[in-house]
Amino acid sequence: GENVEQHPSTLSVQEGDSAVIKCTYSDSASNYFPWYKQELGKRPQLIIDIRSNVGEKKDQRIAVTLNKTAKHFSLHITETQPEDSAVYFCAASPFSGGYNKLIFGAGTRLAVHP
Amino acid sequence: DTAVSQTPKYLVTQMGNDKSIKCEQNLGHDTMYWYKQDSKKFLKIMFSYNNKELIINETVPNRFSPKSPDKAHLNLHINSLELGDSAVYFCASGGLPLHEQYFGPGTRLTVT
Secondary structure (H helix, E strand, C coil): CCCEEEECCEEEEECCCCEEEEEEECCCCCCEEEEEEECCCCCCEEEEEEECCCCEEEECCEEEEEECCCCEEEEEECCCCHHHCEEEEEEEECCECCECCCEECCCEEEEEEC | CCCEEEECCEEEECCCCCEEEEEEECCCCCEEEEEEECCCCCEEEEEEEECCEEEEECCCCCCEEEEEEECCEEEEEECCCCHHHCEEEEEEEECCCCCCEEECCCEEEEEC
16 A cells, blocks of 8 residues: 655754655555645645646745656745744545545644744 | 534543544535544544545444435544544545545544
8 A cells, every 4th residue: 555754754944944845655556646734733734736747836935846756755845934834744645536545644843933 | 614614623532432523515525534633643544435435444443434424424423432542533525626635624532
């Protein structure tokens, strides 16, 4: 089955710096890779996703890159702000049959210091 | 107008009891999911229903029984609760065309 590894487990940056979180997956059939942000006591919120036919996707200050050959994908946050502080989860899924079986990484706790 | 809602938000109960968590989505999605988030924040899929049909059933004890009366609702019933069942349970839904999953607010279950 799919296994997703996520690094680092904690990340501390100064406001305005960039943050990068990396994930690797094991199942070459995976073709959908979302990223979720979870603030304390809240639900995971989808912030960006990428599919296997795309190498990079951007949305304002966040971007995701995918290397299918190496089976890894990364989240990049530029110009970090204190409100970016949260736990970030990557996930991978072999999308088929009308549903996604998301397998999550263990999460990265990002702290952005003013 | 909440997209994915769950009740209750908090559930405190004793070992051996039976409890249910309800989930509803108004996004018109065909597929709904249950996830468990443990004390270390690890998120793991438990079940998924597509149009009221069970399509994912991970290695979950059979004390856990999901039920989907219609595609907008997915409930989770747990029998004979154990201490290790304490966790946050999230419902999620996903639909065409891209099947992104959107999570409910979670139910924090505490078994004493």
